[in-house]
Amino acid sequence: MTPGARISAAIEILDRILAGQPAEQALLRWSRASRFAGSGDRAAVRDLVFDALRRRNSHAAFGGALTGRGLMIGGLVAAGRDPAALFTGQGHAPEPLAEGEGTGAASGVSDIPAWVQPLWDASLGDLSNDVATAMQERAPVWLRVNPVKATPDDAMGALAEDGIAAEPDPRLPTALRVTENERRLSQGRAYRDGLVELQDLSPQLACAALPVGPGMRVLDYCAGGGGKTLAVAGRAEGLTLVAHDADPARMRDLPGRAERAGVKVRLDTDPAGSFDLVIADVPCSGSGTWRRTPDAKWRLTQASLEQLLALQAAILRRAAGHVRPGGCLAYMTCSVLAPENDAQAEAFLQDNPDFRQVSRHLWTPLDASDGFFLSLMERR
Template sequence: MTPGARISAAIEVLDQILAGQPAEQALLRWSRSSRYAGSGDRAAVRDLVFDALRCRNSHAALGGALTGRGLMIGGLCAAGQDPALLFTGQGHAPAPLVAGEGAGSAEGVSNLPDWIRPLWDQSLGDSAQAVAAAMQHRAPVWLRVNGIKADAAEAIRVLAGDRVDAMPDPRLATALLVTGNERRLSQSRAYRDGLVELQDLSPQLACATLPVAPGMRVLDYCAGGGGKTLAVAGRSDRLTLVAHDADPARMRDLPQRAARAGVKVRLAPDPAGVFDLVIADVPCSGSGTWRRTPDSKWRLTEKALLDLVALQAWILRKATAHVRPGGHLAYMTCSVLDPENDAQAAAFLAENPDFRQVSRHLWTPLDASDGFFLALLARR
């Protein structure tokens, strides 16, 4: 596909997203109906779509309209390119520009929904504007080295054998930043053999702070794909690992991932008993990961956020029953919004005086990678 044809495809996908279709669904539908598009074309169209969604408002202002066409014109203007060179109408390129297109200004335009901007500023304080700006750029790819099978140096060597470039992070021995050929990762031997797992730096840092010791019983209460379970598994031996999720289908890949990592995890549709550590990485707005899933920030509503906060409180009440006296509850979100983070932890502590807060962390793209929150709570 020519650059112009890729832009035409991105316009088609964006119009479907703006009409209400989730981004992944729209991209998949386009891919299935465009058999002529190679893997490089599909990756390029995806990048165009996600870049446009991260900067939806400012690109629409520059391009002259909140449409797929307007977003693509605005994106080229923001990158310092002349859209007229690609909007030629020749071949599969989009039609030439008309009066007013590409002549707008993005001065003072925010790439956050209007209703959430005050809450964003309140939650992040002096760093609000810088974090919002960071969310307009593509997120890096991070790996977690599985200490059961390799160290960072060995993982880097094996990745290099498949032409995947990675470098260690000085803050955490298990963290590797992928610096080249990230799309080869899923086919690499290091990934297939369980030497590395995809996991962002921020949750890696969170899991590294958890109190884990040999022989402990650990319950991952909202396990999903099991990333936190496997991160904890790599920190100590003789752990009893139990994973639970309200929707067991979310855990369908966990047995395979655990086998690849060389650990044993028991899936528990209805967990019983008490544990030394309970991890509750609860459903949330995902505001800390909006640069990875930029369409979700435009779909989030005030009511949906209130519903999420209520669900988080309910999950915490359920998880509390599984924390033994003297044990720990790790409350986690991939959000940067205060109602889901500090306010939620404060409400829990007010309702449960037998718990105390041991530590609290909020990571953002300014000091780690994704936005991620941890409140470590201890039962007295």
């Protein structure tokens, strides 16, 4: 595909997304209907679409319209490129620019939804603008080294054999940032043999901050794909790991991932008994991951956020019932919004005086990678 044809494809996909179709679904439908597109074309079109969604408001302002065409024109203007060079109407390129297209300005335009902006500013304070700017960029790819099977050097060596370059983070040696050929990961030996797992730096730091010791009983209460379960698994010997999710279908990949990682995890739809550590990575707005799933920020509504807040509080209450005296409850979200984070922890502690907060941290792209929150609470 020519660059102009890729832009035409992105315009088509963006128009579907703006009409309400989820981004991944729109991309998949285009890909299935476009057998002529090679893997490089599909990756390039995906990048165009996601970059436009990360900067939807500012690109629309530059391009002159909140349409797929306007977003693509605005993206070229924002990058300092002349859209007329690609909007030629020749071949499969989009039609030439009409008068006034690409002449807009984006000064003062925020790429945070207008109704979220006050919450964003109140939650992040002086960092709000810098975090919003960081959210406009593509997120890096991070790997977690599985200490059950490899050292960081072993993992980097295996990655290098597959032509994948990665570097460790000084704060957490088992966290590797991929710097070249990330798209080869799923086919490489390091991933296939369980030496590494895909996991962002911020949740890795959160899991590393959990009190994990030999022989402990650990319950991952909102396990999903099991990333937190597997991150804890390699931290100590003799752990009993139990994974639970209100929707068991979300855990369908966990047995395979655990086998690949060389650890044992028991899936339990109705966990009983008490645990030394209960992890509750609750459903949330995902505001900390909006640069990875940028269409999610435009689909979030005030009503859906209120529903999430009620669900989070209910999950906290249920998860707390599984914490033994002296044990810990780790409340986590991939959000940067205070109502989902500190406000939830504070309300829980007020209603449950037998718990106390022992640590709290909010990571952002400015000091880690994704936005991520941890409140670690101990049962007295």
